[in-house]
Amino acid sequence: MTPMTTLVRAELFKLRTTRLTYGLLATAAGLTILFSVLEASRAGTKAGGIAPLYTASGLDSVITGGTWALLLAAILGVTVSSGEFRHSTATLTYLATPHRSRVLGAKAIAAAAAGVVFGLVGYLIAAGVGLIFVAAHGYHLAVGDATLARYGAGHLAAAALLAAVGVAVGSLVRSQLAAIIGVFVWTIVIESLIGGLFKSVQPYLPYTAATTLAGSSLGGAAFGPAHDAATSATALPFAAAAGLLIGIAAVLSLLAARITVPRDVS
């Protein structure tokens, strides 16, 4: 039986030789730059509604731009699994590795590794924009090194786990387009709606939890009524948010494995 490390290496090789990987990474970088610069230039102005950059809250808003990398990492995960069905490559993949749950596991690990890169890129850009604007204004940095490091670690962990969740979702849905649209609608529309309507549930919503893990305020990365709404709920602590995402990734992966294994591939 082909060792798991070989399967993961093969999946990583596939990711490196796929243009889509670089396209998604570039999109993540572009959206992060756009939103971070937008937030940074509006911070502290009357119209912006964003706290000045010499406050921790203002800097948070800028670093929240990095959460686009988390979303794109989830999309990458979706393409890793659903791409097999979109391009009918599942046949060759399963001929090489008839144990389909091993294929799924290798994909989740490889996507998570790629997710780490996405998270890193998103964080470096968002934090970089924040620090440049702070320096340009001549402000003192409102957060310590430890906090910045925690935001960085949060970006990496959240992007890796969301990529693994994406693999499971792509495997369950199979239609690449439907899965990608589903992820966008879930993260941007549904979580924003539920988060806005039911404040007590908001910290537990998976994408929201991922963004708070990466350092955003609760609802900071959301749109509409859920965006930074006055709320009595607080974001989950770092370990709890990470645990929640690990749990979701595990449950969806097991479900995907159960459903994928007996399915006919034609």
Next chain:
Amino acid sequence: MPLIEVHGLTKRFGKVLAVDRLSFTVEAGTVVGFLGPNGAGKTTTLRMLLGLVRPDAGRATINGKAYRDLPEPLHQVGAVLEASSFYPGRTARSHLRVQALLSQSDPSRVDDVLELTGLTGAAGRRIGGFSLGMRQRLGLATALLADPEVLILDEPTNGLDPDGVRWLRDLLRGLAAEGQTVLVSSHLLAEVAQTVDSAVILDHGRLIAQASLAELTAGEHNLEDAFLKLTKETAR
């Protein structure tokens, strides 16, 4: 023991009985044609043999084991199922490198099979731009990469131009001469008759005949006549 053994294999898709209690064997070192009209159940049978489709009943084994229980499946079976199942953005060479990694084959095999299938010049090109014939060649290169004991080919002449058909025939004859076991499905009988030792004929998912080429064509003008007569008999 036969290399491939299919016993009582049955598969139903909704109301359609695609494969109906099919049994046949393939001995090591022989080239066996797997023949039948379009929709006879050839592809479904091969997919069940390869663990891609779950049979409703019966079993299919290679070296006595179900495909998913083979310790090194790519070293035991090389299969070419359909012409388009490659990631279009990847080059032929990097596709084969992934396969070499998965089968734990020597990386030098990549160049060997590119050469063997006449794709060396196209190795650096993206597969998305390949013609159907080039995809068939790449499929064969993929199947041959790990030097398998048995080759399973599903309609390998589809999409090949006359040059390609001749090339494939020569390749199969060469492999047969080396003692390679091959199971090749086709609906083009004249083509298959030139390469196979024996044939398994099915229609409507059922076995009609398994016999050597000589036995099948005895008393008939050629394999095509024998085939048409056999399939007509079952239609009645």
